[in-house]
Amino acid sequence: MTSTFLINQGVAHDTNNRRHYVIVPDAQVPGLYEENTAVTVTERLLDVYLRSSYARQMYFELGTPLALPDVGPVQPVVLYIHIPFCESLCPFCSFHRVMLNIPKATTYFRALRRELHLIADKGYQPGIIYVGGGTPTVLPDELAITLELARSLFPVRQVSVETNPNHLREEVLSVLKAAGVNRLSVGIQTFDDQLLKDMGRYAPYGSGAKNRERLTLARGWLGTLNADMIFNLPGQNEQSLLRDLEILIDEVRVDQTSIYPLMTSRRTGKTMRKTMGPYSLQNEKPFYDRIRTEMAGNYRLSSIWCYSRNAGLIDEYIIADTSYIGAGSGAFSYLDGVMYANTFAINRYGRMINRTGAAITAHRVLRDYQQARYDLVMTLFGLSLQKDDFHQKYAGRFFKLLWKELLALRLAGTIVDDAGQIRLTRKGQYHWIIMMREFFTGVNNFRDQMRDHVRAERAMPEVPARPLDRSRESSVAAG
Numbered sequence: 436m437t438s439t440f441l442i443n444q445g446v447a448h449d450t451n452n453r454r455h456y457v458i459v460p461d462a463q464v465p466g467l468y469e470e471n472t473a474v475t476v477t478e479r480l481l482d483v484y485l486r487s488s489y490a491r492q493m494y495f496e497l498g499t500p501l502a503l504p505d506v507g508p509v510q511p512v513v514l515y516i517h518i519p520f521c522e523s524l525c526p527f528c529s530f531h532r533v534m535l536n537i538p539k540a541t542t543y544f545r546a547l548r549r550e551l552h553l554i555a556d557k558g559y560q561p562g563i564i565y566v567g568g569g570t571p572t573v574l575p576d577e578l579a580i581t582l583e584l585a586r587s588l589f590p591v592r593q594v595s596v597e598t599n600p601n602h603l604r605e606e607v608l609s610v611l612k613a614a615g616v617n618r619l620s621v622g623i624q625t626f627d628d629q630l631l632k633d634m635g636r637y638a639p640y641g642s643g644a645k646n647r648e649r650l651t652l653a654r655g656w657l658g659t660l661n662a663d664m665i666f667n668l669p670g671q672n673e674q675s676l677l678r679d680l681e682i683l684i685d686e687v688r689v690d691q692t693s694i695y696p697l698m699t700s701r702r703t704g705k706t707m708r709k710t711m712g713p714y715s716l717q718n719e720k721p722f723y724d725r726i727r728t729e730m731a732g733n734y735r736l737s738s739i740w741c742y743s744r745n746a747g748l749i750d751e752y753i754i755a756d757t758s759y760i761g762a763g764s765g766a767f768s769y770l771d772g773v774m775y776a777n778t779f780a781i782n783r784y785g786r787m788i789n790r791t792g793a794a795i796t797a798h799r800v801l802r803d804y805q806q807a808r809y810d811l812v813m814t815l816f817g818l819s820l821q822k823d824d825f826h827q828k829y830a831g832r833f834f835k836l837l838w839k840e841l842l843a844l845r846l847a848g849t850i851v852d853d854a855g856q857i858r859l860t861r862k863g864q865y866h867w868i869i870m871m872r873e874f875f876t877g878v879n880n881f882r883d884q885m886r887d888h889v890r891a892e893r894a895m896p897e898v899p900a901r902p903l904d905r906s907r908e909s910s911v912a913a914g
């Protein structure tokens with residue numbers, strides 16, 4: 436389900452003729468639109484609670500190779516493909532990525548294609564492909580061959596690919612267009628040259644001015660052009676943030692932009708403090724409110740941090756069912772209440788796929804309550820959820836499983852009930868920013884753990900992957 440939550444707005448000008456966007460409610464639902472830039476006690480408590488809660492929840496059993504299960508009762512709609520190579524490594528980044536080595540990357544793409552065959556053999560038929568990284572376009576021809584294979588195996592209707600601005604060149608764009616890519620998401624992060632230098636991105640990925648030119652060139656090539664931006668970077672001030680927004684809205688006129696708060700892991704947080712300076716949450720809320728105000732005139736909000744210029748664009752994947760399948764080193768899958776992670780050891784990934792037909796080396800079984808909580812968090816990322824869908828999915832138990840959470844969210848003014856839906860209020864949209872920031876910080880910490888495990892994994896023999904035995908796993912689920 437794609438969110439259809441539209442913001443109606445008007446534009447006002449002050450005495451200096453500066454634009455101010457006025458958000459006009461499209462429904463008289465109390466709490467949906469009020470705004471207060473001060474960080475409240477609730478928000479501080481939410482930060483602390485979620486940090487410890489997600490730290491506890493990211494417990495995975497590591498090491499034992501598991502076979503990918505055959506497709507279950509729910510056919511996942513999304514296939515996520517991970518390409519872990521970059522031409523330069525940014526210090527703030529917590530993703531699974533390594534420096535590009537062309538022979539290694541070529542071998543990797545071959546193993547990836549073998550994994551796609553294995554996924555199809557298990558009965559999976561995803562229709563939406565999301566290729567992330569790393570930088571998926573480091574070898575555009577290899578990517579195109581891989582996407583062509585995916586199209587021959589699955590009923591693909593949408594392909595979204597991440598890239599870096601230095602790849603916005605006609606020769607790369609034409610390969611992507613021919614490969615059927617219809618959404619390109621470009622890691623811009625900021626147009627501020629000083630911040631780009633501090634982030635280690637200025638030299639390898641281009642200055643603010645260069646990237647403005649490149650984005651302008653790329654407009655219109657593929658269905659949806661998205662600019663990925665980060666706010667609340669160390670050293671970022673309000674002026675710099677507003678300049679970024681002005682460039683996006685008035686100059687580049689990008690189709691869509693995802694503006695995330697900075698999310699690190701314990702390890703990258705330390706590296707980042709050394710290279711970029713101290714990180715604080717103090718500006719996060721006022722910056723978020725500024726972004727909302729500035730974007731409201733031209734963009735509709737399609738998830739808590741994604742803004743689209745019109746309704747025909749492809750959103751970040753926001754769908755009714757939150758299960759998905761992952762392919763590639765470091766990719767996650769979420770299938771039938773179980774989280775799986777493929778090995779982060781890139782050479783071993785190829786060996787495992789070729790010798791045992793699976794690359795899963797970590798997993799976590801979620802109990803009903805944990806599944807319901809995960810579904811709630813992920814679905815409200817798209818701003819609203821249909822109560823009937825959840826009632827059916829959990830055989831009438833959803834509201835019983837999560838009554839405490841839902842009550843607390845209602846009392847905190849985070850959600851409201853509205854015509855068969857639960858919606859995030861205006862205040863709740865920022866609460867969900869906190870929720871997602873802490874969730875992804877937990878995921879990033881897990882990635883650190885998987886990277887630590889790589890050396891031990893390299894020495895492990897390739898033993899046949901076993902199927903998951905849910906009865907044996909009940910003790911893991913309690914972790």
Ligand code: SF4
Nearest residue numbers: 521524525528568569
């Ligand atoms: S931010 Fe992007 S380019 Fe930089 S290391 Fe991470 S994945 Fe690679």
